Amino acid sequence: MGGLRCLAGYRNLSVEKFRRMKQIAFLFVLWFGGIIAAPDALGQSVQWPIEAVTLYERGAKIERAGSVELDGQGSATVMLTGLSSSVVADMLQVSLGPGWSLASHAFAASTPTSHIELAAEKEANIDREIQSKRQTFLLREALLFAYEEELAMIRSNRSLNGEELLLVDDLRDHANFWRERVTELSYLMLELRMEMEELTTAMDELEVQRQEWEKTMEESEGQWTLRFAGPPKSSTDVRVSYVVSQAGWSPVYDAEVSPDGSIQMKRYASAFQSTGQEWEEVLLTFVVGNPLQSIAPPIVEKKLLSLGDSNGAEAYAWEAQASFDDYESDDDMQTHRSAASNALERYEFKPSSPALIRGDGSPERIFIESFDLQGELSYLLLPEYTDEAYQLVNSGEWAESELVPGRVQVIAGGMYRGAYFMQLPAPGDTLHIPLGKDVRVRASRKRVLNRCTSKAFGSSRKSTQSFEITVENQHNRSVSVAVQDAIPHATVSEIQVEVLELSGGELNAASGQLVWDLELGPNERRTLSFGYVVTYSKHRVLEGL
Structure with missing residues (x-):
C-alpha cells in the first residue's frame, strides 16, 4: 500500500515524433547509399511469401518470390519487408528477367512504423487503465483510513469512567451498538483490503503488459530495398534468396x-x-x-590427420x-x-x-x-x-x-x-x-590369492598377481562375446611388468588392453585366467596394483 503511494507517473510517448525520426534516419541511409534520389521515392512495399528453405548446420537460405513491373522509364524500386534482422547482407541472390539488372540494393533493420504506432497506442491505453485503477485505489485507501479512525475511536470509548451508573437496558443497548458497529466496520475494512489487493494485482499485470509492448517497440525487422532496371513497362517473376544466421x-x-x-x-x-x-x-x-560465404571459390586448405579415441x-x-x-x-x-x-x-x-x-x-x-x-x-x-x-x-x-x-x-x-x-x-x-x-550374459572376476606372492630379491621386490574370469551365457542360443581386461602399464622405467599367462587372449602391448573374442554356446560357462609379475624397488611403495 505504501509502495503504491510512491508510484511514478507514466510517461507519454510521442508517436508522431518517434515515427518521423525513424523514417528520416532510414531515408537518409538509403539516399546516402544512392538507392533513392529523394525521400518520397521509397517504391513499393511488399511481403513476398517464403517458397523454400534450405537449412544448413549453421544458417539457412530462404527463398521468396513475387512479381515486379517496371515503369515507363524502365525502373522499379521494391522494399521487401517482413524479413529477419539476422540476414547476412552480403549473401543476396536475385533472379532477373531478360534484359533486367539489379541497379542497387540495401538491407536495413528497423522497427516498422506500424509496430511503433500499435505499441504506443496499446501503452497509452494501459497507462489510462493503470491511472484509473490507481485513482480507485487511492479512494479506497482514504475510505479505509476513515474506517480505521472510527474503529479506533469506538475502542477508546468502550469503558465507563468514574461513578457513572447505567440501567441494564441502557448497558445492553450500548453493548449491542458497540458489537454491531465493530462487526460492520471489520467487514467493510476487509472488503476494502481485498478490493485493494485486486487493484494492486491488476496494476502489476498491466505494468507487465506495458513492458512487453515496450519490448515490441525495440524489436527490429529486416527490410531489403531492391532497385531494378530494364525494358520499360516490362514485368517478370523475381525470386530472391538470402541467408539468415x-x-x-x-x-x-x-x-x-x-x-x-x-x-x-x-x-x-x-x-x-x-x-x-x-x-x-x-x-x-x-x-x-x-553455406558458402562468398560467390568466389573458397581457399582449399591443407588436409591434416590426427589421432583420437577409437570407436x-x-x-x-x-x-x-x-x-x-x-x-x-x-x-x-x-x-x-x-x-x-x-x-x-x-x-x-x-x-x-x-x-x-x-x-x-x-x-x-x-x-x-x-x-x-x-x-x-x-x-x-x-x-x-x-x-x-x-x-x-x-x-x-x-x-x-x-x-x-x-x-x-x-x-x-x-x-x-x-x-x-x-x-x-x-x-x-x-x-x-x-x-x-x-543380465543373461555375465562374468565374474576374482584374484587367485594362493597364486599371488610378493618376494624381495636384493634391492627389488617382485609381486605376482593372478586372476580368473568366469564367463557364462544363460541364453538358449549361441552368442559372440568380447571379454576385456588389462595388464598394468608402467609409467616409469623403474617398474617392469612381465606377462605370465593370457589363456589365449590378445594383448595390446602399447595400451595394456587384453581382449578375448569368444563364441559361447547355449548355457555355456568358460573360465579364463591371466597373470603378471611386477618388479620394482623394495624401498618404494607400489601404487595402482
Missing part, C-alpha cells in the same frame, strides 16, 4: 534393433530458427555443411544422452551441430512433406526418411567394472546409408534402451550401436 539443424535417429540384429534407422532433423517468424508449410531441404572393436566410448531433446544451452546446441560437420560426405536430405518450424528458437523434430542396416549382435564384458554384459549390434555396411554423426535413440525388444551420441568410424570399419546391459 539464427537457424540450423542437427541429425537425430531412432534405431530399432530386431532380435536377428537387423536395424531400422529413422532419420530426423532437429531444426530450429529464431527469426521471429514461423516457417509454416514450407518445403525444407537439410544440407550437411555450411572400433578395441575401444567402446560413447557419449550418453539423458534426453533426446534436452538442449540445455546455446553452447550445447552448438556442440552437437558442429559435430555433424565431421560427416564423410556432403549430403542433402529432403522431407517428403512440408513442416512447421516456429520462430522462437524451439527445436522441431522433423521426420526425413527410414532405411535398414544389416547388423549382428555381440556382447562386451568388462568384468573389472561390472558383472553384466553390454549388448551391441555391429554393422559393417553402414557407409552407403549417408549417416551423419548425431544423437541416436535406441529401441530393442519393444523397449526404449536409452540414447547416445553416435560418432562414425572410418569407412570400412564396423559401426557399433550399444543396446545396454543383458
Whole structure:
C-alpha cells in the first residue's frame, strides 16, 4: 500500500515524433547509399511469401518470390519487408528477367512504423487503465483510513469512567451498538483490503503488459530495398534468396534393433530458427555443411590427420544422452551441430512433406526418411567394472546409408534402451550401436590369492598377481562375446611388468588392453585366467596394483 503511494507517473510517448525520426534516419541511409534520389521515392512495399528453405548446420537460405513491373522509364524500386534482422547482407541472390539488372540494393533493420504506432497506442491505453485503477485505489485507501479512525475511536470509548451508573437496558443497548458497529466496520475494512489487493494485482499485470509492448517497440525487422532496371513497362517473376544466421539443424535417429540384429534407422532433423517468424508449410531441404560465404571459390586448405579415441572393436566410448531433446544451452546446441560437420560426405536430405518450424528458437523434430542396416549382435564384458554384459549390434555396411554423426535413440525388444551420441568410424570399419546391459550374459572376476606372492630379491621386490574370469551365457542360443581386461602399464622405467599367462587372449602391448573374442554356446560357462609379475624397488611403495 505504501509502495503504491510512491508510484511514478507514466510517461507519454510521442508517436508522431518517434515515427518521423525513424523514417528520416532510414531515408537518409538509403539516399546516402544512392538507392533513392529523394525521400518520397521509397517504391513499393511488399511481403513476398517464403517458397523454400534450405537449412544448413549453421544458417539457412530462404527463398521468396513475387512479381515486379517496371515503369515507363524502365525502373522499379521494391522494399521487401517482413524479413529477419539476422540476414547476412552480403549473401543476396536475385533472379532477373531478360534484359533486367539489379541497379542497387540495401538491407536495413528497423522497427516498422506500424509496430511503433500499435505499441504506443496499446501503452497509452494501459497507462489510462493503470491511472484509473490507481485513482480507485487511492479512494479506497482514504475510505479505509476513515474506517480505521472510527474503529479506533469506538475502542477508546468502550469503558465507563468514574461513578457513572447505567440501567441494564441502557448497558445492553450500548453493548449491542458497540458489537454491531465493530462487526460492520471489520467487514467493510476487509472488503476494502481485498478490493485493494485486486487493484494492486491488476496494476502489476498491466505494468507487465506495458513492458512487453515496450519490448515490441525495440524489436527490429529486416527490410531489403531492391532497385531494378530494364525494358520499360516490362514485368517478370523475381525470386530472391538470402541467408539468415539464427537457424540450423542437427541429425537425430531412432534405431530399432530386431532380435536377428537387423536395424531400422529413422532419420530426423532437429531444426530450429529464431527469426521471429514461423516457417509454416514450407518445403525444407537439410544440407550437411555450411553455406558458402562468398560467390568466389573458397581457399582449399591443407588436409591434416590426427589421432583420437577409437570407436572400433578395441575401444567402446560413447557419449550418453539423458534426453533426446534436452538442449540445455546455446553452447550445447552448438556442440552437437558442429559435430555433424565431421560427416564423410556432403549430403542433402529432403522431407517428403512440408513442416512447421516456429520462430522462437524451439527445436522441431522433423521426420526425413527410414532405411535398414544389416547388423549382428555381440556382447562386451568388462568384468573389472561390472558383472553384466553390454549388448551391441555391429554393422559393417553402414557407409552407403549417408549417416551423419548425431544423437541416436535406441529401441530393442519393444523397449526404449536409452540414447547416445553416435560418432562414425572410418569407412570400412564396423559401426557399433550399444543396446545396454543383458543380465543373461555375465562374468565374474576374482584374484587367485594362493597364486599371488610378493618376494624381495636384493634391492627389488617382485609381486605376482593372478586372476580368473568366469564367463557364462544363460541364453538358449549361441552368442559372440568380447571379454576385456588389462595388464598394468608402467609409467616409469623403474617398474617392469612381465606377462605370465593370457589363456589365449590378445594383448595390446602399447595400451595394456587384453581382449578375448569368444563364441559361447547355449548355457555355456568358460573360465579364463591371466597373470603378471611386477618388479620394482623394495624401498618404494607400489601404487595402482
